[in-house]
Amino acid sequence: MSSNPNFKQLRVAVVGGGLGGLSAAVALRRAGHIVEIFERRDFNVEVGASISCAANGTQWLREWDVDIPDMKPVILMKLVMRDWETGKILNQYNLDHYEEEWGNVYNMLHRQDMHATLLKTATSPEGLGTPATVKIDHICESVDYEKGTVTFKNGNTVKADLIIGADGIRSAVRGQIGVVPDMKSAPQTCYRCNVRREDVDKLGLVKYSYDPAIQFWGGMPGSNGRSKYYKIVMSPCSDAEIVSFYCFMPTELTKHHEEGFTFKEVPVSDIITGRYDELDPDCVNLLKNSVDRMPWRLYVHQPYNHWFRGKACILGDAAHPMMPHQSQGACQAIEDAAALGIIFSDKYNFTQDVNAGLAMYQNIRKPRATRVQSASARATENLNERIGFTSLTPHDASLAAAEGKLTINEMNGYKMHDHVASEVAAMTRSNTDNLTRL
């Protein structure tokens, strides 16, 4: 029971049950609302790949009492930059001070584990608030953001006080609120694949592959003319039972065109192509013994003009699709969810005026997410722009901050509760000034 007499319990429709939609469901049920999640497909097809959850994401999982050990995390201890051809270490950013400095660890998760635990947290009878409910086979077709209705392909229509479009990179809700994406094919494409740890041991492959680290090869122009778009990102996940790979290459080498993830296995020859013939042989051996090899086609989106209309907003990849090179897409979706949970909590009065709450949501989230989005585009061109590698020494970190680059401190030192409180106070002051002037 809320002590704020202005608090009103909202009926919330979340379109899309991915990492962002489930996070929003967790945040808003905890804030005291009735949440329904509408997902177009069955949940057993979540992508099997690693996802790193930095301190700025982990912070919210902890605040929401998510059972992080249930996600079988690997706690990362370093970021390692390797030479494309020899595998020699070129640079290393140690994370041994990370938790002490920013209060949370850097978790590497498997997407399926993360998704399963978030789904459990959103719908469990345990935990704060009313458990969220989930309806699958609900493909959103249209949204009336003034009336607050969502209509699905199966003919069902639901009415809600707040509609959240968490329907990913090809969002339907986004178009319904009048956003027209300005996007183009990225110059770089991606494949992901996994190597089982038992195979690493059995076949005598490189054991550092399951060290608690993210390891990078390439990501910069080679002295022999190799494109900067050749890059490998490798890390262990799922209690280090799986070594996950993202393999990047120039787009002209791929036959796959549909944006986002495709559930279609490809032969290893689709990955070991072009200048992969020069790649560190240890890494090639791992790739040759990989499973679940699938394409992940990338597009570059310019920031959108707006994220909400009437009672509807967008969140996560629907709102700020970004290149994956800061490993921040899901963390930013979690931050979106956290902002909605705070803004529509009983601490403030936005449940009386959902549209004003969504304006506050955009005000809080869009500038920060846009900064990460553009830093992700820059890191596509140069691995040295990645958070962590911009802060190899305290001197590098202060130079990077002065040059406007994204730093690990900017990401992890951010205090969203304080940010919302100060924006609401500024809004209240300005409303009072306007009234006094009348």
Ligand SMILES: Cc1cc2nc3c(=O)[nH]c(=O)nc-3n(C[C@H](O)[C@H](O)[C@H](O)COP(=O)(O)OP(=O)(O)OC[C@H]3O[C@@H](n4cnc5c(N)ncnc54)[C@H](O)[C@@H]3O)c2cc1C
């Ligand atoms: C190669 C790569 C590596 C990455 N690595 C990281 C990383 O290490 N760390 C990190 O933080 N992020 C990472 N990301 C980004 C991260 O995967 C995404 O940002 C994140 O999954 C977005 O979550 P979402 O919920 O917004 O979208 P999604 O996860 O795409 O979820 C959208 C959901 O909506 C459903 N849906 C779609 N359309 C409809 C409809 N019309 N009606 C109903 N439901 C619908 C979909 O089925 C899906 O379940 C990576 C991305 C890529 C491409």
